[in-house]
Amino acid sequence: xxxxxxxxxxxxxxxxxxxxxxxxxxxxxxxxxxxxxxxxxxxxxxxxxxxxxxxxxxxxxxxxxxxxxxxxxxxxxxxxxxxxxxxxxxxxxxxxxxxxxxxxxxxxxxxxxxxxxxxxxxxxxxxxxxxxxxxxxxxxxxxxxxxxxxxxxxxxxxxxxxxxxxxxxxxxxxxxxxxxxxxxxxxxxxxxxxxxxxxxxxxxxxxxxxxxxxxxxxxxxxxxxxxxxxxxxxxxxxxxxxxxxxxxxxxxxxxxxxxxxxxxxxxxxxxxxxxxxxxxxxxxxxxxxxxxxxxxxxxxxxxxxxxxxxxxxxxxxxxxxxxxxxxxxxxxxxxxxxxxxxxxxxxxxxxxxxxxxxxxxxxxxxxxxxxxxxxxxxxxxxxxxxxxxxxxxxxxxxxxxxxxxxxxxxxxxxxxxxxxxxxxxxxxxxxxxxxxxxxxxxxxxxxxxxxxxxxxxxxxxxxxxxxxxxxxxxxxxxxxxxxxxxxxxxxxxxxxxxxxxxxxxxxxxxxxxxxxxxxxxxxxxxxxxxxxxxxxxxxxxxxxxxxxxxxxxxxxxxxxxxxxxxxxxx
Numbered sequence: 001x002x003x004x005x006x007x008x009x010x011x012x013x014x015x016x017x018x019x020x021x022x023x024x025x026x027x028x029x030x031x032x033x034x035x036x037x038x039x040x041x042x043x044x045x046x047x048x049x050x051x052x053x054x055x056x057x058x059x060x061x062x063x064x065x066x067x068x069x070x071x072x073x074x075x076x077x078x079x080x081x082x083x084x085x086x087x088x089x090x091x092x093x094x095x096x097x098x099x100x101x102x103x104x105x106x107x108x109x110x111x112x113x114x115x116x117x118x119x120x121x122x123x124x125x126x127x128x129x130x131x132x133x134x135x136x137x138x139x140x141x142x143x144x145x146x147x148x149x150x151x152x153x154x155x156x157x158x159x160x161x162x163x164x165x166x167x168x169x170x171x172x173x174x175x176x177x178x179x180x181x182x183x184x185x186x187x188x189x190x191x192x193x194x195x196x197x198x199x200x201x202x203x204x205x206x207x208x209x210x211x212x213x214x215x216x217x218x219x220x221x222x223x224x225x226x227x228x229x230x231x232x233x234x235x236x237x238x239x240x241x242x243x244x245x246x247x248x249x250x251x252x253x254x255x256x257x258x259x260x261x262x263x264x265x266x267x268x269x270x271x272x273x274x275x276x277x278x279x280x281x282x283x284x285x286x287x288x289x290x291x292x293x294x295x296x297x298x299x300x301x302x303x304x305x306x307x308x309x310x311x312x313x314x315x316x317x318x319x320x321x322x323x324x325x326x327x328x329x330x331x332x333x334x335x336x337x338x339x340x341x342x343x344x345x346x347x348x349x350x351x352x353x354x355x356x357x358x359x360x361x362x363x364x365x366x367x368x369x370x371x372x373x374x375x376x377x378x379x380x381x382x383x384x385x386x387x388x389x390x391x392x393x394x395x396x397x398x399x400x401x402x403x404x405x406x407x408x409x410x411x412x413x414x415x416x417x418x419x420x421x422x423x424x425x426x427x428x429x430x431x432x433x434x435x436x437x438x439x440x441x442x443x444x445x446x447x448x449x450x451x452x453x454x455x456x457x458x459x460x461x462x463x464x465x466x467x468x469x470x471x472x473x474x475x476x477x478x479x480x481x482x483x484x485x486x487x488x489x490x491x492x493x494x495x496x497x498x499x500x501x502x503x504x505x506x507x508x509x510x511x512x513x514x515x516x517x518x519x520x521x522x523x524x525x526x527x528x529x530x531x532x533x534x535x536x537x538x539x540x541x542x543x544x545x546x547x548x549x550x551x552x553x554x555x556x557x558x559x560x561x562x563x564x565x566x567x568x569x570x
Contacts, residue, residue, distance in 0.1 A: 377401020
């Protein structure tokens with residue numbers, strides 16, 4: 001006779017099991033513990049589960065520790081029941097147990113039949129000569145079913161996730177995410193910690209599909225998403241946001257379409273990003289035309305969002321995007337090989353419809369440029385509806401599209417322009433950034449000061465600034481910067497549409513080494529500000545000394561991305 005464990009018997013007799021402080025074994029701290037070993041044929045004791053289906057049938061009490069066995073892969077999606085929330089001082093913790101030498105505990109939401117690529121060589125070897133690569137699936141077979149996420153936290157709070165490996169691979173595109181945290185008509189959800197998580201091979205979508213429930217930028221690596229239930233605004237829909245989010249010391253590799261992002265359906269405001277991008281207003285302009293006052297007052301931004309010390313690379317579209325937030329921090333991240341696949345415009349790290357975003361001590365390189373005009377491909381971007389964004393002490397290099405984009409070239413969907421305003425870009429280093437250094441595609445006000453821009457490549461002209469010609473206001477003060485083109489081929493400005501006015505861009509106190517076309521500085525596209533600019537020979541710049549001075553002045557080497565000490569091996 002086969003004897004069932006108490007846990008499995010309870011799952012057969014009831015719709016779910018509650019892991020409480022009295023029922024579960026306890027850690028030394030007194031917290032209840034659940035062990036997950038998907039390689040075991042049967043439960044070893046009443047609190048070891050052997051499948052994600054069994055785990056999903058449980059409801060977790062505050063303080064519960066859910067530990068996955070290292071070196072073991074669980075197939076499917078870990079989707080805790082709504083209501084399984086921790087409380088302040090007693091979060092629910094998802095981590096691992098066992099021998100670290102066995103490697104990470106893995107949750108694989110995609111195909112079951114797959115090869116492994118722990119060193120990433122199989123994947124990077126599929127790149128084309130230019131660097132842009134198709135998606136390289138590791139699947140040998142595909143059952144066709146698509147799980148939304150490897151971990152999907154829905155309407156829960158006070159969760160911490162540490163040390164896991166997440167995949168969601170497939171032979172074709174799908175609505176896939178690695179880690180999805182979703183709140184819907186919840187109010188304020190607080191305390192989310194993601195540390196040392198390795199997300200890779202997530203085959204999301206490269207473009208919006210008519211039959212899809214989700215836009216392509218809702219697929220990718222790690223996503224915090226606020227949604228609304230129903231196709232019409234109603235009193236049942238509760239303004240919802242995230243508070244106290246930290247993603248740190250994690251790696252996101254080879255995912256489509258987005259690396260790390262937050263989104264919100266509670267984002268409408270005058271001068272913000274287009275309301276029609278999200279349900280319930282998406283595809284229903286009549287709702288915006290009549291109750292415009294209602295829509296314009298729905299801005300409910302997330303707070304205390306921090307993305308820190310993450311390695312994000314080989315991303316189909318954007319690297320990091322912060323949306324509908326107040327004072328988020330994006331710091332000490334390493335991003336490279338961005339915009340590898342999607343046809344839509346993408347950039348390295350940027351903000352949209354957000355106030356007071358701070359980007360500091362990030363290194364961004366090899367953002368690709370997909371031959372679009374004007375196109376993106378920049379390291380950083382202050383986008384539609386951003387206010388008071390600060391981009392400070394970052395290192396940008398070898399980005400095909402350039403260093404900095406101001407992109408406020410649309411409207412909010414309720415009758416107002418949605419420009420970037422109050423942006424400050426200071427004390428950054430740009431080396432060998434490509435098509436242009438600064439791209440103006442809609443800026444109400446910006447200050448670009450004390451940056452060092454160095455071009456060491458003869459084949460890169462890289463104008464100091466470019467105007468998109470989209471017709472939006474392009475206001476910016478560019479002052480006290482040092483521009484160096486060591487081969488003497490630097491150019492000042494490129495206008496996509498020369499007939500448009502460019503007198504909103506003012507140049508003050510800049511030093512230009514190797515920009516020998518002095519007529520350009522006296523032409524109709526150059527408007528000098530309150531301090532004279534200097535045009536100097538390329539040989540006058542001690543480029544090596546300037547670079548050393550920047551690294552010393554910003555202390556960048558001490559504050560940049562560091563691979564976490566003691567991280568679980570892949």
